[in-house]
Amino acid sequence: MGRVTERRRVIRIRDGRASVRPDTLVAEEPLEIRLNGKPLAITMRTPGDDFALAAGFLVSEGVLASADDLSNIVYCAGAMVDGSNTYNVVDVVTAPGVQLPDITLERNVYTTSSCGLCGKASLDAVRTTARHPIDDTLGGTREPLCLEPELLAELPERLRAAQRVFDRTGGLHAAALFTADGELLDIREDVGRHNAVDKLVGRALQSGSLPLSRSVLLVSGRASFELAQKAVMAGIPVLAAVSAPSSLAVDLAAESGLTLVGFLRGSSMNVYAGEQRMALGASAAQG
Structure with a gap:
């Protein structure tokens, strides 16, 4: 399988002096996702957790x-002309009886490291295909989530401290x-x-943990x-x-x-939606 990092020659310039040295870079390779044997999507990714990536994408x-919808995920052998395996093609096989939504059929999607969808049609697509309505009273409790801003402010540092590959490359999202x-x-x-x-999400599906109704998702970028x-x-x-x-x-x-919380930096943050889950003061709620 592909490596998470690779070494490349670089000319380093510091204080006007140049030197040649090896540098550690994050690996980026294409992954083709097939669904029941048919090509569906190609994404540029950092190798590793490919089965989870494919499951989460689906x-x-x-x-x-749920895990019951999944029969198997395998690497497709013979991806190269000479028959060797690049480990860059995976086939996701759904369990018998799983109904496939129309939006996934014959799409041949190419996704990049910064791609996205747009428009009312995208909102409608999520509304019609969502299988897990957001309900944070699930998971053995009827109490809705209530997040302290002070605790939320601590999470980026905890995220950063757990980024092992970022420490070596400086080039990964988390x-x-x-x-x-x-x-x-x-x-x-990943890149x-x-x-x-x-x-x-794919790892959660494989472990039977969906829906993640009591979780907070933190991302390192926008x-x-x-x-x-x-x-x-x-x-x-x-x-x-x-x-x-x-x-x-x-x-x-x-x-x-x-x-939805953005600009989570230090002790400051912006709450753009769903403020009912934030433990805000009375003045903030009224303002």
Whole structure:
């Protein structure tokens, strides 16, 4: 299988002096996702957790909702002309009887590390394919989530401290799942932030943990529509990002009941939707 990092020659210039040295870079390779033997999508990703990535991608597409929907995931052999395996093609086989939504058929989608969807049609697609309505009273409790801003402010540092590959490359996005008490449940890194989220969601599906109705999803970059979509499709009630959200992400959050937090830096943050889950003072609630 492909490596997470690779070494390349670089000319380093410091204080006007140049030197030649090796540098550690994050690996980026294409992954073709096939569904029941048919090509469906190609994404540029950091190798690793490929089965989870494919499963998570299909959760966001409305194909998979639980581990029972999944029969098998395998690497396709003979991807090269000489018959060798590149480990860059996976085939997801659904369980018998799983109904495939029309939006996934014959799409041949190419997704990049910063891709996204747009428009009212995208909102409608999420509404019609969502299998896990956001309900944070699930998971053995009827008490809705209530997040302290002070605790939420601590999560980016916890995310950063757990980024192992970033320390070596400085070139990876990260996504992490936390409990409402701030406990780190899982973290994944990838050259594409949407891939990192897919890996999280895919691992949750494989372990039978969907919907993630008591979890907080934190991403290291911006909150695009696509990331909000993935949170909604996995039943995640809170999405927080260290950077800005897009307008369509805010629209989706408001429509679906998702709590969306942006610019989570230090002790400051912006709450764009779902403020009912935030433990805010009376003046903030009235303002």
